[in-house]
Amino acid sequence: MSRLILFNKPYGVLSQFTDRGTESARSTLSDYITVPGVYPAGRLDRDSEGLLLLTDDGRLQARIADPRYKMAKTYLVQVEGAVSEEALNALRAGVTLKDGPTRPAQAEPAADPDLWPRDPPVRYRKSVPDCWLRLTIREGRNRQVRRMTAAVGHPTLRLVRESIGEWSLNDLQPGEWREVTV
The missing domain is CATH 3.30.70.1560 (Alpha-L RNA-binding motif)
Incomplete structure (x- = not known):
């Protein structure tokens, strides 16, 4: 069974689990979500807030994020x-x-x-x-x-x-x- 997580991403948080290549660490998804094996289905800019979906199912991730599905x-x-x-x-x-x-x-x-x-x-x-x-x-x-x-x-x-x-x-x-x- 696929996992789907609904997350209310706060302002200033990156839509990824790690922050590579910066001198000062920025807040990431790993500061909030400790569920292994899930990945964001799409992105939300650091300065945007609100719903971000994360899943462990690649097909579901594509259906949510890929523009051809027009979700x-x-x-x-x-x-x-x-x-x-x-x-x-x-x-x-x-x-x-x-x-x-x-x-x-x-x-x-x-x-x-x-x-x-x-x-x-x-x-x-x-x-x-x-x-x-x-x-x-x-x-x-x-x-x-x-x-x-x-x-x-x-x-x-x-x-x-x-x-x-x-x-x-x-x-x-x-x-x-x-x-x-x-």
């Missing part, structure tokens, strides 16, 4: 500025990045979510408003969500992945994980 990944995204319908429509149509056009995304305004505090906190500027979006993509290029929101004029301030396919964070707090049956 939905949903993010709560705090962006700079008030997002217009025009910007949302651009995300919904797909935007052109340096590495080519993205697939269309589901994009909608989101209410201010009841999330855990981030350490360090997101910078706050009185003169620049911010808002939250819920963005669902079906591919996973490097820093894609951040690049997409920047392409429509709204840099990302905070990024939290809330679900991948049928799996979601639910009540997992940062640094917590649970194993589910596949």
Whole structure:
């Protein structure tokens, strides 16, 4: 039977078990997960938070991470500025990045979510408003969500992945994980 672990990756943690080639050790998955033989199915940038799936099943790992399977990944995204319908429509149509056009995304305004505090906190500027979006993509290029929101004029301030396919964070707090049956 395959193992699948749902992990709420905290801000500042690498999506790998070791940190090679740096002078100062950074936090990795091994600081939180001691289950042998599991590996991340996909990645989540060091400065992003939220759901990361780990499994010991190579086929399941491919089905989750490989863009050809088009598994939905949903993010709560705090962006700079008030997002217009025009910007949302651009995300919904797909935007052109340096590495080519993205697939269309589901994009909608989101209410201010009841999330855990981030350490360090997101910078706050009185003169620049911010808002939250819920963005669902079906591919996973490097820093894609951040690049997409920047392409429509709204840099990302905070990024939290809330679900991948049928799996979601639910009540997992940062640094917590649970194993589910596949």
